[in-house]
Amino acid sequence: MIGNPRRGGRGTKRELVTMKPTFFNEMHDTDGAVRPHYGAYADWLAGTREEIIARKRAEADLAFHREGITFAVYGEEAGKERLIPFDIIPRIIPGDEWRQLQEGLRQRVKALNAFLRDIYHDQEILAAGRVPREQVIENAQYRPEMKGVDVAAGIYAHIAGVDLVRAGAGEYYVLEDNLRVPSGVSYMIEDRKMMMRLFPELFSRHKIAPVQHYPDLLLENLRTVAPRGVEDPTVVCLTPGAYNSAYFEHTFLAQQMGVELVEGRDLFVEDDAVYMRTTQGPRRVDVIYRRLDDDFLDPLAFRKDSMLGVPGLLAAYRAGRVTLANAIGAGVADDKSIYPYVPEMIRFYLGEEPILNNVPTYLLRKPEDRAYVLGHLPELVVKEVHGAGGYGMLVGPSSTREEIETFHRRIVAEPEKYVAQPTLALSNCPTFVESGVAPRHVDLRPFVLSGKHIEMVPGGLTRVALRDGSLVVNSSQGGGTKDTWVLED
Amino acid sequence: MLSRTADHLYWMSRYIERAENLARLLDVTHQMSLVPKSVHTENQNWGAILTLNSVEDRFAESYGEVNAENVLRFMLLDADNISSIYACLRAARENAHAVRGTLTSETWESCNTTWLEVRNQRFEHIIGTGIVQFLEWVKLRTALIRGVIFSTMLQDEAHHFIRLGNYIERADNTARILDVKYHALDGRGDEDDASDFYQWGALLRSLSAFEVYRKVYRDAITPTRVAELLILRLDMPRSLHACVRGVVQVLEAVRNEQSAATERLAETLHTQIHQAHIDGIFKHGLHAYLTEFMDRIYELGDGISRDFLVPEDR
Numbered sequence: 001m002i003g004n005p006r007r008g009g010r011g012t013k014r015e016l017v018t019m020k021p022t023f024f025n026e027m028h029d030t031d032g033a034v035r036p037h038y039g040a041y042a043d044w045l046a047g048t049r050e051e052i053i054a055r056k057r058a059e060a061d062l063a064f065h066r067e068g069i070t071f072a073v074y075g076e077e078a079g080k081e082r083l084i085p086f087d088i089i090p091r092i093i094p095g096d097e098w099r100q101l102q103e104g105l106r107q108r109v110k111a112l113n114a115f116l117r118d119i120y121h122d123q124e125i126l127a128a129g130r131v132p133r134e135q136v137i138e139n140a141q142y143r144p145e146m147k148g149v150d151v152a153a154g155i156y157a158h159i160a161g162v163d164l165v166r167a168g169a170g171e172y173y174v175l176e177d178n179l180r181v182p183s184g185v186s187y188m189i190e191d192r193k194m195m196m197r198l199f200p201e202l203f204s205r206h207k208i209a210p211v212q213h214y215p216d217l218l219l220e221n222l223r224t225v226a227p228r229g230v231e232d233p234t235v236v237c238l239t240p241g242a243y244n245s246a247y248f249e250h251t252f253l254a255q256q257m258g259v260e261l262v263e264g265r266d267l268f269v270e271d272d273a274v275y276m277r278t279t280q281g282p283r284r285v286d287v288i289y290r291r292l293d294d295d296f297l298d299p300l301a302f303r304k305d306s307m308l309g310v311p312g313l314l315a316a317y318r319a320g321r322v323t324l325a326n327a328i329g330a331g332v333a334d335d336k337s338i339y340p341y342v343p344e345m346i347r348f349y350l351g352e353e354p355i356l357n358n359v360p361t362y363l364l365r366k367p368e369d370r371a372y373v374l375g376h377l378p379e380l381v382v383k384e385v386h387g388a389g390g391y392g393m394l395v396g397p398s399s400t401r402e403e404i405e406t407f408h409r410r411i412v413a414e415p416e417k418y419v420a421q422p423t424l425a426l427s428n429c430p431t432f433v434e435s436g437v438a439p440r441h442v443d444l445r446p447f448v449l450s451g452k453h454i455e456m457v458p459g460g461l462t463r464v465a466l467r468d469g470s471l472v473v474n475s476s477q478g479g480g481t482k483d484t485w486v487l488e489d
Numbered sequence: 490m491l492s493r494t495a496d497h498l499y500w501m502s503r504y505i506e507r508a509e510n511l512a513r514l515l516d517v518t519h520q521m522s523l524v525p526k527s528v529h530t531e532n533q534n535w536g537a538i539l540t541l542n543s544v545e546d547r548f549a550e551s552y553g554e555v556n557a558e559n560v561l562r563f564m565l566l567d568a569d570n571i572s573s574i575y576a577c578l579r580a581a582r583e584n585a586h587a588v589r590g591t592l593t594s595e596t597w598e599s600c601n602t603t604w605l606e607v608r609n610q611r612f613e614h615i616i617g618t619g620i621v622q623f624l625e626w627v628k629l630r631t632a633l634i635r636g637v638i639f640s641t642m643l644q645d646e647a648h649h650f651i652r653l654g655n656y657i658e659r660a661d662n663t664a665r666i667l668d669v670k671y672h673a674l675d676g677r678g679d680e681d682d683a684s685d686f687y688q689w690g691a692l693l694r695s696l697s698a699f700e701v702y703r704k705v706y707r708d709a710i711t712p713t714r715v716a717e718l719l720i721l722r723l724d725m726p727r728s729l730h731a732c733v734r735g736v737v738q739v740l741e742a743v744r745n746e747q748s749a750a751t752e753r754l755a756e757t758l759h760t761q762i763h764q765a766h767i768d769g770i771f772k773h774g775l776h777a778y779l780t781e782f783m784d785r786i787y788e789l790g791d792g793i794s795r796d797f798l799v800p801e802d803r
Contacts, residue, residue, distance in 0.1 A: 065605075066598050242587045255590035265799075266491050277492045279646060279797045280745050 024170045024427040025439060026091060037094040037487055040205050045089070053088070056198045057432065060086055063194065085480030086191060087431045088198065091442055091462040095209075095489040098458055101164070101172060101446070104355035105456065107346060109160045109448045112177060112333045114349035116156035120146045120329065130348050131341045136332060140386065143294065143329030145301060149318050151327050152225045153451060157334075158325035159218070159289075160448040161185075161460075164356070166427035173357045173424065175443065177342065179326060179334040181291045184481075185214060185447050186249035188461040189256075191483040207488040209458035214447065215256035218289075221451035222257075225323050226286045233286035235259045236276060238267070240292050240308045250291050264292070269312030272319040287323045294328050336385045336419045337363060359424065365416040373420040374411065377404045380420045381471075382411070395471055397423050426471050429482065431464055441465045443473050444484065458486035494588050495650040496798035501584035501600070502638075502654030508577035509631035510662040510695075514538060515564060515574075516624040517695040522557055524687050535560040541669045542572040558616065565623065566612045574627055578607050581634075593641040596634070603630045646743060653739045653793065660732035661786050666695055667719050668779040671712070689715055696727045716775060717767040729782060730762045736789065743797065751792030758785050 027038045034042040064083050093101075118125050119136050126133040136142055161182025163175040192211050196203055219235065226233035239250035241263050254261035266276050267285065275282040290297065296306040301314035316322050332338060340361045343354040362369035362380075373380060382394040394407040411418050428439035446460030462482040463473035473479040518534050536555045539545045544563075547570060552559045566575045582604035589597045607627075615623045635655075642648050670692045689710045693699040698718060705722070706714055722728045737759045740752045770778050794800050 066602060067594065242583075251590040260491055260494075261590050262491060263493065266493050279490045279492055279495045279650075279743060 023425045024166055026427055026429040037092050057088055060194050060198060085466060087464055087480050087482045089430050090483045090485045091429050092485045095487050098486040105162055105446055105448050106454045107355055109450055109454060111345040111349050113156055113450055115345045116330055116333050117154050125348050130344045135337055139332050139335055141331035141335050146329040152227055152323045155225055155450050156327040156330045158450055161445045162448060164444045165424055167424040173359050177334040179330045183246040183249050184445055184461040186252040187481045189214060191481055195483040209486040209488050211457040211459055214457045215253060217449055217455050219257040221449045222287050222289055222325055224451040227320055227323055230286045235287040236262045236285050238262055238288050238290040238292055264308045264310050267310045269316050272316045272321050274316050274322045289325050336383055359421045362420040364411055364418045370415050381423050382407055382418055382420045385417055385419060441471050459484035490646045493799050494591055497584040497588040498647055498650045499654035499798060501581050502651040503658040504577045504581035505631050505634055506655050506658040508574050509628060511574050512624045512627035513695045517691045519620055521691045532556055537669050541665050544572050562612050566610055575607055578604050591647050595637045595641045599634045599637045649739050649743050656732045656735035657790050659727055660729055663696060663719055663727050663729055664779050664783050671775060701725055713767055733759045733762055748796040751796050754792060755789055
């Protein structure tokens, strides 16, 4: 179907052109011509010898390994760490396209924060019947403990990792709003560092918007949401510990921001104030950038068996003595069963039409949706409402009959646990694979920061599904990453 | 600094030091085995290594007979033996991993690379001709890690706790080696002088003190001088005196509201060594002296944990 342009000799522009995209291709248009914003890069790639590319790729692997930029994989041998494959062909986004995306992201995250504030206070959107009440109140991610709590600056989702994909003729869709503990931003920064180290000449040929100041933006953002009256807030990053899959990122961000990386056992609560244990005695903590799920935060309030949390943290939080970023209970807004209502939120709170598209979503608790989905499983993607990380999903077109039957049974048994969406023809980006350069599906996760303002660095993390034909880009499922270039014009 | 961070740094440092000392000891014992002697004596030397690390029982469970190959197999790369070089490097790396944000990237990388490399070693490949190279490699890598730490890290609290771990581990180790080896040598009378020379030389070498000895005394090797060098000489980096003085200095730098008692303990120990004379120590009995010293070091470690780090029972 798609030729391999580099096998058996130097890749040339001519050979690359022979790729016939059946999906939207980031680099080539439907006639196979290089899109203008990829022009300079394609020239460079065509003019660079294969040995040099191979050497650079080996160099990148070695450096990532030596620096220990790894992630742990659940289900494999305990403590096993893997490299996330890094691909040296960047994903390039023209400046004007990014500006549009940025507007859409601001709008969306603003509405999501307004929604969270509303459902934990007056619940106007529920009273107006724009979002079904039981969908929110009975949601496992809805935290009644947060009812009536005034969080600093009214912000719940301080950090949002919004997953975007392109489909069809290149239009962008939001796939998920990750509002709990979105990860991946360290790879965005490390990928950029690696590209600059390997290919400095490319950075003089292009005007690429910088991303490395993300930790500064994040720190600034976290400081602006400190509890009222705190002049010079102490910020910490709370990690579940060294065995968490994103531990590298927790260390990375703490170090880059110059804040302490703490575990639950490093913190304690006294008189509704949070302290950390230091070699010089207890020290007050004002803002906790937590990379720990709600359930584990406080064994007195949530899971009793959590060894990772801080007893009494919820009480301190409710008393307004400490800020948690993201807020407890933010997960209800990124739940897959709430997702279909985000465009409604934008209309309701902002009085605007959504800039970014939502993917049509079938809620399997609805009988008419369920009947349709069960009849069309081989064409659809089915996801668990509370699933994440690409675990527990069915991609109809690439599944065996047994897999489809298994999902059929599961849906019939517990329909409310699933949603379904049409299989999107995810866009492709040329990527180095064993046989040479071949198109692979990509998505994009920009990181949107909300505090006094909404800010983000241009671009985000591009994830790429390395297996031929695979639509699952999650690193836990063998996905890789690419540097993302937003071109300044 | 977080108490837990200090704890990881302290233990990272102790495990690096432990791996190095173990490599020296095994190297010397291995070299000694090349000097002709009875099988019994040789196996005694290997057995002493197990005693030194208090792992005789553990060894007996899985290996049985004490001989060169079994002890090497157990102490080099046995992942289940928490005292093996393999396990020490793994523990050092795990501690470093937990605080990699506090370390310079060079420090982390040198720790991580050492672990990645030792993980790929197979005993079957190094038994025979590769033993010496492997132990040389361990000594070089640990020296490298220490060099990287002290030449790249800011001399702040993190640095202090790394040094603290280093001194405590080293003091304990020097005392142990001296005690066990001295005991073994002192009780013998059945072998000739040449063998004695090699035995004492080996002890010195295992503490990288052989050349130092020659330089300081310019004379034959006598037990009293060996003990003097390793206990009392302040300019000998592995002597008990040098280690304890290091502990005193660091404790002064990191002092907090609850550390006064621990500081006093270290100062008392330092004063005692400072004022001691080797004849007095022998009169008291070297074994008794070293046992007391090791007890004090244990108490110091305990006090440091309680005052600054993460005590086990919290």
